Amino acid sequence: MLFELAYGIYKGRNTYRLNDAVGSLFLGTLSQVRRFVTLGVGGYVYYLITQYMALPLMDTSHWWTWVFAFVLYDFCYYWLHRLGHERMILWAAHVAHHQSEDYNLSTALRQTSTGFLLGWVFYIPMYLAGVPAEVVISVGSLNLLYQYWVHTEHVPKLGWYEWVFVTPSNHRVHHAQNDQYMDRNYGGVFIIWDRLFGTFQEEQASDPPVYGIRGPLRTFNPFRALTHIYVDMIKDSWHTARWQDKLRVWVARTGWRPADVAERYPREKTDLSNFTKYDPAITTWVGIYAIFQLLAVIVLSDRMAAVELSYWWGVALWAVLLTTTVTTAFWLDGGSAVRTLPWEGARLLAIIALSGGSAVGGADPVIWLSGVAYVVANAVLLAVMVWRLNPQRGGAALV
Ligand SMILES: [Zn+2]
Numbered sequence: 001m002l003f004e005l006a007y008g009i010y011k012g013r014n015t016y017r018l019n020d021a022v023g024s025l026f027l028g029t030l031s032q033v034r035r036f037v038t039l040g041v042g043g044y045v046y047y048l049i050t051q052y053m054a055l056p057l058m059d060t061s062h063w064w065t066w067v068f069a070f071v072l073y074d075f076c077y078y079w080l081h082r083l084g085h086e087r088m089i090l091w092a093a094h095v096a097h098h099q100s101e102d103y104n105l106s107t108a109l110r111q112t113s114t115g116f117l118l119g120w121v122f123y124i125p126m127y128l129a130g131v132p133a134e135v136v137i138s139v140g141s142l143n144l145l146y147q148y149w150v151h152t153e154h155v156p157k158l159g160w161y162e163w164v165f166v167t168p169s170n171h172r173v174h175h176a177q178n179d180q181y182m183d184r185n186y187g188g189v190f191i192i193w194d195r196l197f198g199t200f201q202e203e204q205a206s207d208p209p210v211y212g213i214r215g216p217l218r219t220f221n222p223f224r225a226l227t228h229i230y231v232d233m234i235k236d237s238w239h240t241a242r243w244q245d246k247l248r249v250w251v252a253r254t255g256w257r258p259a260d261v262a263e264r265y266p267r268e269k270t271d272l273s274n275f276t277k278y279d280p281a282i283t284t285w286v287g288i289y290a291i292f293q294l295l296a297v298i299v300l301s302d303r304m305a306a307v308e309l310s311y312w313w314g315v316a317l318w319a320v321l322l323t324t325t326v327t328t329a330f331w332l333d334g335g336s337a338v339r340t341l342p343w344e345g346a347r348l349l350a351i352i353a354l355s356g357g358s359a360v361g362g363a364d365p366v367i368w369l370s371g372v373a374y375v376v377a378n379a380v381l382l383a384v385m386v387w388r389l390n391p392q393r394g395g396a397a398l399v
């Protein structure tokens with residue numbers, strides 16, 4: 001990411017904005033610590049299939065097992081990803097990857113925290129076919145790693161390679177909201193699935209991609225980013241008069257709404273002809289504060305993975321991480337100090353209480369002292385930032 005940022009600046013075509021990149025990386029960090037809070041049922045279903053239903057055809061020692069699994073995984077991914085756009089209940093999870101209005105390597109790390117709910121269903125064929133679990137995990141990891149590098153505007157079309165593989169150019173199309181680019185190019189590694197099933201669209205020089213979603217989020221709040229489509233669905237299901245429609249909301253195509261609700265509560269879609277990126281003015285100190293919190297949550301998520309945590313400590317630290325990203329987003333949204341400071345105060349007090357709790361529980365002093373040091377550094381930075389908020393210079397208003 002730093003290389004891409006430096007290259008963009010050097011070429012006079014920087015594709016990063018601090019607010020958008022921090023927002024994406026917050027969502028990436030949250031997606032990594034989600035596992036401390038919830039367990040999917042997918043693992044258990046996979047276990048049952050491998051125990052009782054799988055065809056005993058494959059073995060890790062055969063090279064073709066790996067090739068077959070690699071291709072089959074991407075085929076399963078294509079359908080998960082396609083329905084992830086076409087069905088509202090799956091879009092509610094996947095939308096987190098698409099809210100960024102920039103397109104760079106930080107967008108790749110912008111990931112959902114709710115994909116575990118239903119995503120596993122699409123990989124059942126791999127287990128039924130008898131692909132060993134370690135092979136599924138390995139090819140799945142390779143598939144995910146491959147998808148990282150295609151999230152850049154700096155790589156042009158790549159000739160013959162475009163025919164077979166997912167590339168920066170054809171994945172830019174996937175992230176664009178232009179009419180002809182919508183719901184296209186779902187492949188993870190291979191673009192051949194899109195060519196086969198009629199969802200391929202080439203990037204056109206005459207129609208540069210406009211990144212983002214049609215019903216823009218217009219906040220950097222990660223909690224809203226992760227929940228806004230679910231909230232829309234709950235509201236529609238609640239408001240509609242017909243029982244069939246209350247249920248249909250949950251299985252409908254993306255964008256479908258009960259007629260009575262659509263009439264009473266219309267939702268605006270962006271007019272792309274005068275599209276502007278969501279970009280509230282912030283002061284330099286808000287930017288510094290956001291980078292500080294980004295580093296803090298990355299260190300915290302790394303430590304959570306490194307030490308052995310009880311379940312409730314996992315939940316508590318996940319909550320600390322989530323609230324830290326949410327209050328930071330308040331500032332990035334240009335929120336007022338009067339509204340945001342009480343949340344920050346409550347969050348810092350909670351971290352002090354947790355540090356004290358871990359000290360009483362006999363934790364390594366390094367752990368609770370880090371908590372205290374973080375709160376002190378955070379409070380100082382907060383004080384400087386609020387002091388330097390200056391509405392005249394386009395900063396967030398104090399009130
Ligand atoms: Zn997508």
Ligand SMILES: [Zn+2]
Nearest residue numbers: 097108151175
């Ligand atoms: Zn993507």
